[in-house]
Amino acid sequence: MSEMENIQQRPLLLKILKSPYLIISAMIGGILMGVYAPDASTIIAPAGTIYLNLLKMTIFPILISAIITSIGHVFGNKETKIFLGRILTYSFLFLFIISIISVIFPLIIQPGSGLSESARITLGKTLSAADQSGSSASYFQEKQGFVSFLGQMIPQNIFDSMGKGHSLQILFFSILLGVATGALRDNNRKTLLGWTEALFKAFFSIIEWIMYLLPFGLFSLMAGQIAKSGLETIFAMGMFVMVIYLVSLVIFLASAVIISISTKVSFYKAIFSLKDALLIAFGTQSTFASMPATINGLSKELKVDEELVNLVVPLGSVINRFSMIITYGVATVFAAQLYGVSLGVADICLALVLIVLAAIAGAGTPGIVSLAMISxxxxxxxxxxxxxxVLLLAINPVTEPITTMTNIYAVAASTALIAKKKKEPLVEEVE
Amino acid sequence: MEIKRKIVIFIQIILFSQLILAEDFSNLPPDIRAIKERGYIIVSMYYKDVIPFMFHDQDGNFIGHEVELAKKIAETLGVGYQFDRSPQTFDEIVDLVAEGKADMAISLLSRTLSRAQSVRFTKPYIILRPTLLISRLAASRYDLDPLQPVASMSAYPLSIAEKRGTSYVDKAKSLYPASSIEEYTEWEDAIDAVLDINNPAEIVIRDEIGIKNYISEFPEKSINLQMIPIADERYEDPLAIAVNKDSVHLQEWLNLYFEQYGITGTADRLLAPYEKYYE
Known part of the structure; x- marks a missing residue:
């Protein structure tokens, strides 16, 4: 509520700073600087990192307070089971559908077949350089299995997990604490939930302030990234990058349609209401960093049930890694084509399941570690x-912006869809 | 007194001038003396150019690690040098020295027990590590430990392709006893067997320079082939100079020379100056 009032009273300078045109211009400026002045870009790159840290600073407190508050409220309600069941069903549905889209497009376009001689030479050089430095081996050090996945989910010490940023452990703890809070007697529950809700709002205000610096942050982030990326390899993988962008675009547009239908707004408004979240995701390549803006856009601009948004968006940000699904899907088909391995229908079905499993197994890990989940x-x-x-790491600076942006938008679409199916408000206690 | 002193000086002058003008090497051991009397040292060397050991640069200069080493040895000995590049196989390089037609062989020569039966080897001047070249598709079939990829494959019955008659046939057998080894006439054939999807060969083991040269020449093949260095002292390949069985003193002298000039090192360090010639 208070945010809405603020919008009308904002001074001109602050209005300009939040204008999407300025933000987009800053990003384009950063890209140009990265291409034409790579040395200077490397110097200003740390400013981008500082800004990203500033954004991420409050992410875990927001995640914890949002989950506790929403679960705490939900568990005071009888329809809980149906409600959580619906979240799970839609999550899996989205994971599988996106996985199918990500596999079908490269199967048709065949980015891994018929690479030019010069492209093959560049890829070969990239790979042999990695062989000699032994850089790829280090990412595979941790063996993954279902038991170790469970083990990683349960924190030994929750404060240690927060310190180390184990988002999956923090999520597990928050859900448990949310359930426990919901089970408390009326008085205690209301007190505790009042606290977490207040904390959530306070942390959110910090994000609101930081957002004014977004143009500067994105400018230096983009400049630094472009300057350090290996352009040769990216060009050699051109078709691969194009397919990633195409798949992302398809999922993005489909998400826009879902949001537009579910929230009964125009197609244009479905996209524009979440512009902050989308731009942050594109510029920072961090789903977490754009989480507060997604929550804000969905609940304030699109008027999706706030309680549900506060639950589904943090959950989805950690668990539903659509960006990874896109990357895994295209990479799997690309690799099969590059190495002349023919994939039968059974192989493709197996791949679809494995892609979803790998994305879930990589939940809560940083991007590079989750890329290693392709094994x-x-x-x-x-x-x-x-x-x-090795090849994915080389092109990651170019593909990650679009996949992260699509990721956060698909999370928003799944949230809107779940909310639409929720006919009557589930949570009656909240006024 | 005066006369006696003059005679002494006279004798000294004669002795001294004999040393300078006539170069009497009669005090030297026979192997060194033969080289000194000839005025140059004959170096047996492989006929093909191999970067970074012996090759011609763009301007046609004959350079490389082996060439520079031979030149420095000649310079320190105080003689000239001549390269005999007639040998077409590595055994012929050794034969030339064994027959006394060359004084020493500097030509990326491995110290093998069979060669040591006919010639003397100095201490090594480069330690080459063997490198494993594995088909990336084959590697994906094995559960490789990223930290110890070489050891983690030993449990599997691998199929290895090697060049016939090289020390790597024995190395491969000893490294992977459970595997089968197919021998080929040339290294290129062995690697092609690994690249061929229909061929069972999965691995080639060769010295790091050989592998590096191959990958530099055909960079696109790295898409299908993964290089894994074998970091195990037992399989190292020490390169040494071979001298004739009678050249005991030359062998001693070369060992002392290596020691004093700190010659011996790994391939990375010694061959770094030649990195640019790969372009």
């Missing part, structure tokens, strides 16, 4: 995972 998909299919990891 979960590649090993059963007999594809070389370490080689593809």
């Amino acid at each position: 979960i998909i590649f090993t059963p299919l007999g594809l070389p995972s370490s080689a593809l990891l």
Whole structure:
């Protein structure tokens, strides 16, 4: 409520700073600087990192307070089971559909077949350089299995987990604490939930302030990233990058349609209401960093049930890694084409399941570690995972902006869809 | 007194001038003396150019690690040098020295027990590590430990392709006893067997320079081939100079020379100056 009032009273300067045109211009400026003045870009790059840290600073407190508050409220309600069941169903539905889209497009376009001689030479050089430095091996050090995945989910010490940023452990703890809070007697529950809600709002205000610096942050982030990316490899993988962008665009547009129908707004407004979240995601490549803006856009601009948004968006940000699904899907088909391994229908079905599993197994891990999860998909299919990891790392600076942006938008779409199906308000206690 | 002193000086002058003008090497051991009397040292060397050991640069200069080493040795000995590049196999390089037609062989020569039966080897001047070249598709079939990829494959019955008659056939057998080894006439054939999807060969083991040269020549093949260095002292390949069985003193002298000039090192360090010639 108070945020809405603020919008009308904002001074001109602050209005300009939050204008999407300025933000987009800053990003384009950063890209141009990265291309034409790479040395200067490297100097200003730390400013971008500082800004990103500033954004991420309050993410875990927001995640914890949002989850506790929403779960705490929900568990005071009888329809809880149906409600959580619906979240799970839609999450899996989205994961599988996106996985199918990500596999079908490269199967049709075939980015891994018929690479030019010069492209093959560049890829070969990239791979042999990695072989000699042994850089790819380090990402595969931790063996993944279902038991170790469970083990990683349960924190030994929650404060240690927060310190180290183990988002999956923090999520697990927050859900448990939310359930426990919901089970408390009326008085205690209301007191505790009042606290967490107040904390959530306070942390949110900090994000609101930081958002005014977004143009500067994105400018230096983009400049630094472009300057350090290996452009040669990116060009050699041009078709791969294009397919990633195409798949992302398709999922993005589909998400826009879902949001537009579910919230009964125009197609244009479905996109524009979440512009902050989308731009942050594109510029920072951090789903977490854009989480507060997504919550804000969905609940304030699109008027999706606030309680539900506060629950589903943090959950989805950690668990539903659509960006990884897109990358895994395209990479799997690309690798099969590059190495002349033919994928039958059974292989493709297996791949679809493995892609979803790998994305869930990588939940809560930083981008590079979750890229290494491709071994979960590649090993059963007999594809070389370490080689593809090297190539994925090389093109990541170019593909991550679009996949992260699509990720946060698909999370928003799934939230809007779940909220639409929620006919009557589930949470009656909240006024 | 005066006369006696003059005679002494006279004798001294004669002795001294004999040393300078006539260069009497009669005090030297026979192997060194033969080289000194000839005025140059004959170096047996492989006929093909191999970067970074012996090759011609863009301007046609004959350079490389082996060439520079031979030149420095000649300079320190105080003689000239001549390269005999007639040998077409590595055994012929050794034969030339064994037959006394060359004084020493500097030509990326491995110290093998069979060669040591006919010639003397100095201490090594480069330690080459063997490198494993594995088909990336094959590697994906094995559960490789990223920290110890070489050791983690030993449990599997691998199929290895090697060049016939090289020390790497034995190295491969000893490294992977459970595997089968197919021998080929040339290294290129062995690597092609690994690249061929229909061929069972999965691995080639060769010295790091050989592998590096191959990958530099055909960079696109790294898409399908993964290089894994074998960091195990037992399989190292020490390169040494071979001298004739009678050249005991030359062998001693070369060992002392290596020691005093700190010659011996790993391939990375010694061959770094030649990195630019790969372009």
